[in-house]
Amino acid sequence: MMAAKKVFSMTLVKYILSFSLIFSIPLLIMGGLMYKNMVMNVKKEIEAANMDKLQQVKEAVEGQMKVLQHIAAKISYDPRLTSYMVRNDIYTAKEAITELDRYKESSGIIDDLFLFFRGDSTIYSSRGLTSLATFLDRYYKFENWGSDTFIQDINGTPRPIMRPSEKVEINNYEEKRYLTYVVPIPFNQDVPFSTVLFMINETLLTNLFEHVLGEKSGSVFILDENKKLLATKSKKTSLVFREVADSLHNIQDTGVYNFRINGEEQSVVYLRSELNGWSYVVSMPTSQFLARVVETKTLLFYVLLSLTSVGLTLIILLSNRQYKPIRGLMQYIQHNWSGEAEKSTKNELELIHDTLVTTFDSNQQLREQVDAQLPVLRERFLTDLLKGSFKSKEELQKNPFYQEFIASDASYIVMLLAMEKERGEDGQRAVFTGSTQLSFAGGEAYAVELIHEGTLALVVVMNEGNDIHHKVQSFAKELHKSLEDKQGVQATIGIGTPCAEPEQIGISFIEASAAMEYKMKAGVGSIIFFEDIMALQEHAFYYSVEEQVRFMQSLKQGNETVAHEALAAMLQSIYDKSVSILLVRCMCFDIINAVFKTISQMNVGDYSHRIRGLLEFQSLQELENRLTELVSEICGAVQSLNENKNMALRDDIVQFVHEHFRNYDLGLDQVAVRFHLSASSLSRYFKEQMGSNFTEYISDLRIEEVKRELLQTNKSIQAIIQDVGYEDISQFRRKFKKLEGVTPAQYRSLYTKNSQ
Structure with a gap:
């Protein structure tokens, strides 16, 4: 995958x-x-x-034509080549022939040069003179220039004529291709008296543009002003002029053109002379032209x-x-995200986006849950301190809240606040508005609500210093006055003795509870120190009154460990004293009486027969064994009674939640007010009793109700979600899919089909 x-x-x-x-x-x-x-x-x-x-070819050809015209002009003005001088005698005729030969040598493209006097029957050349008939019949037989046309042209042409290249038979045995340039002389006269014929060897002329093709195949054409072929030069090609002529018919401007000729792309370079109207054309395959x-x-x-x-x-x-x-x-994501990523058809970025959104939402909910649970966890830590659940400092230090509450070189003391009944719950919640912590000169106080005792416990952390009693007393008076002035609440405050180690806070709590017992004597609204009680009663007993108070108070709270420790301390005190048997029995009866009074106050059952059995002890060891057994039994009964109270309160809270969970505004604060508890205490209590926090429990109820209505009703999904107390429909859909793996609509469709 x-x-x-x-x-x-x-x-x-x-x-x-x-x-x-x-x-x-x-x-x-x-x-x-x-x-x-x-x-x-x-x-x-x-x-x-x-x-x-091509321009060079044009210039070369035009240069040669100018040379020929210049020769013709010179001949027309040469006195030795006049009709009179040529015909005068043999000597002058011979000079004329020599002169014609000299003129022929003036140009490299002239094979022969002829002078004809119009109306005459003789024609002169560099080699001599001959009759026209002999010239045309023996010396030069033109392929396309007949005798009559020839005679007519040399006698009557008013302007120069360039005849196209044609095959000429010379002396009846040799053939060459010649261009014949017929020039009437003298120039620019209405009636010329003679004509000059230049026999131009086509090969000598076409050699002028040999370099145009180079090593490439193609053809070069020279056309007259009527675009008729005058001369051509081909190389490595069978292309002839007539195959190109149709393409050239519409060309007027100089340039390069592309034509398809005989099924092959040909590039044609066209150049027209402004001097004589001749055209110069190069045609070669485009593949070579554009090689x-x-x-x-x-x-x-x-x-x-x-x-x-x-x-x-x-x-x-x-x-x-x-x-x-x-x-x-x-x-x-694929390895750690519940398998959904692997099945998804979304691309990676969309899937990562959805995963991040889902994770952020989950983390947001988790952060909210953690933030909501922090007060609960703090109260749980404080409650465990008060109950003496931590047996050693090492165990205490493992708790994450240790560093937050415990300070080095500090003293700890517990204060209990009991409010008057009319304003008790409100006053109890008002002690710390928005916080469970109070600062005062010399220390900090952390509050925790004791649900069943109906009191508020303050764990006071005193900074290093002297006169702890005075600082605690000042803080207690300040707190007492603040509650009375601002909230109109009368509070009785019981204060234990300071301890140096945090794991001994439970003992200070028992002492504060014992001090609170003297509210009947001191009166409502009093501040009672455990130390003051001990000072009043210490002279009446041979063993420590403090231990007796701790013993009785630990029994009431069901704290078996502290009860056994206090009982052992009292009995050890009796063991250690050297007094009469009568006084020993009196002290033992006093301990039995303390147990009896404590049982009577707690209403945990009828233990009268057990008390009578205690009175029959025969030795201190026997009394200690019986008391130890009875203490364990009583503490178990107290814990069971507290558990029954917890269950009753839990059932009432759960019933209330089940009746009102559809209310979208149902929250922890609303339920806490209903049951006269603070929100933090209710949150901690709910978590302990139900195993999940309040928000999760409400959410699970609503999810289950949605699932039930999806399968059993035809109501719209939006109506169902709103009816169970959700306002944010889209958030619920995401939450439902996360828990069930499908959307509400898919859940209804899937399970409805399965049930059918």
């Missing part, structure tokens, strides 16, 4: 796609710029280079491919690095 998540994670895919998008934008921009700057520039360079080459462009594109492709590969590698590494914390969270 984890491997699949790791490979096919949609979140990882989204990371990769996001980084890829971010990477692709600059890559596309860079690729576009590179294409524009490299490919387009190379293409332009190729086109410009070929255009330059450098293809190479540049290939290079650019591999560069971009390399960049893309590197980029994708970095994207995957960065995405995986970014996804690593999410993967760790997912693994933790």
